[in-house]
Amino acid sequence: MKFYYYTETDSLYIELAERPSVDSREVVPGVVLDFDADGRLVGIDIDHASEVVNLSRLEIEALPITNLSLTGAKA
Secondary structure, eight states: OOOETTTTTTTTEEEEESSSEEEEEEEEEEEEEEEETTSEEEEEEETTTHHHHHHTTTOSSOOOOOOOOOOOOOO
């Protein structure tokens, strides 16, 4: 799973699986779910993310994470 934040558009994309999206559905205004060819959820796109979620904090609880990578982090 990967999180991508785009400051220029204030958009947050959460990639759930590394499969191509072939279908997208807006479930509420500004929130789009992406699906693969088999109808499985592969990503979530949130427009105006800073108005919807707290982007200053990320908590992880009880996930079986074996690799944690922070890229593009600002000091």
